[in-house]
Amino acid sequence: MNKMAATMALVCASQMGYSHDLTALPLGDGKLSQAPKVGWIWACHVEPQAGGSQRDGPWINAAKGTYDATAKAVVPGQVAWPSQFSVAVQQERRVFTSNDLPSHATGTFPVPSESEAYRYDRNPNRIGAQSLQVALPLWPVLAAQASCAPGALGFLLTGAVLFNALDAPGRDAVAHETQDACQGHPQESGLYHYHSLSSCLPDKREPGGHSALVGYLLDGFGLYGPFGENGQALASQDLDECHGHIHSIVWEGKPVAMYHYHATPDFPYTAGCLRGSYNRADVMALSGPRPERGQGMPGPAGRNPPGPGLARPGAAPGMDGPPDLGRAAAQLGISVQALRQGLGPPPPDLGAAAARLGISVDTLRSALDAAR
Numbered sequence: 134m135n136k137m138a139a140t141m142a143l144v145c146a147s148q149m150g151y152s153h154d155l156t157a158l159p160l161g162d163g164k165l166s167q168a169p170k171v172g173w174i175w176a177c178h179v180e181p182q183a184g185g186s187q188r189d190g191p192w193i194n195a196a197k198g199t200y201d202a203t204a205k206a207v208v209p210g211q212v213a214w215p216s217q218f219s220v221a222v223q224q225e226r227r228v229f230t231s232n233d234l235p236s237h238a239t240g241t242f243p244v245p246s247e248s249e250a251y252r253y254d255r256n257p258n259r260i261g262a263q264s265l266q267v268a269l270p271l272w273p274v275l276a277a278q279a280s281c282a283p284g285a286l287g288f289l290l291t292g293a294v295l296f297n298a299l300d301a302p303g304r305d306a307v308a309h310e311t312q313d314a315c316q317g318h319p320q321e322s323g324l325y326h327y328h329s330l331s332s333c334l335p336d337k338r339e340p341g342g343h344s345a346l347v348g349y350l351l352d353g354f355g356l357y358g359p360f361g362e363n364g365q366a367l368a369s370q371d372l373d374e375c376h377g378h379i380h381s382i383v384w385e386g387k388p389v390a391m392y393h394y395h396a397t398p399d400f401p402y403t404a405g406c407l408r409g410s411y412n413r414a415d416v417m418a419l420s421g422p423r424p425e426r427g428q429g430m431p432g433p434a435g436r437n438p439p440g441p442g443l444a445r446p447g448a449a450p451g452m453d454g455p456p457d458l459g460r461a462a463a464q465l466g467i468s469v470q471a472l473r474q475g476l477g478p479p480p481p482d483l484g485a486a487a488a489r490l491g492i493s494v495d496t497l498r499s500a501l502d503a504a505r
Contacts, residue, residue: 153368153398157199161298161305161400163474169279169374174401177281179303181458181476186254186309193308200308206250208313210241218292226268233263233325235293237333240313250311261323267415273353275392279375279406285419286404287350291334293317294326294419295348298401305400324421329403330358330396347396351416352409356394367395375406456504464500465492
């Protein structure tokens, strides 16, 4: 699969009735909320100083706050994998067992150095088989209150893991990071994952035009494609704060008025929060093992951490681990969003960030250091 194949898939998708201009999708950067909010994501955790794509690609129009999904660089390659994925019902639980190798071909990882994608995102990770098993409720129920969206959200029916819409620093991963033609890539432990619905998972339509089931999130509720009742093309604004709604669907062979999520082409793509309860242990299981830091292993989001001679610009020597931006912002007397915008993309230049925030470098460094 190459860039042309991915572009054609997106163009075909736009001709299927999506109410979106795929050449000018809104960037999700900065749409991080502290509570459920339509079109935003209430993320459980981000690491503003973590790694990510090295530079913005020409498909991103920062001035307009949009990106062209049809012009985005794609990681080349067509590598087949021995996918193993099963879903079984056991005592009112839905048990998922997967090696996380998708049922479709992937790009070549690490990203080939001669590829266009390498110019923007030098993901050094290799795809590797995992040993994943989670058991979710067969008949999930809505919680009294929504919960923040964890990094790992659930499974797509390709057998691979679905992450939320963000990269590790909290930017729109679909816009910034380069993925293969199926919109997937590996993180540092080799776990292949998506940040949105994969175009390699066909959008089947049920009688009446509603999209078919494409996956499950960790609260047990189903994830469906981008078309709702009567074949309506959905956008985030058509859904609730968590990116879902309630109407009659077929669940376990029965028509039931039930909550479910939808994937859409616009941010946050699959879920802005979760409406049902989920177990932290399941999140950890689907996140992949974390390699030891400082041992030559890739850092967050699969990018190498600073080593000797590679310290983050403006960072204090020996400063390890991301700060709690809530604590740092409170100490500085500003909002978390203002602090994020001031720090800018990783790695942060504390001198430039301090100037943007109108404070001294020492004040900013002290607040971040105290929040670690």
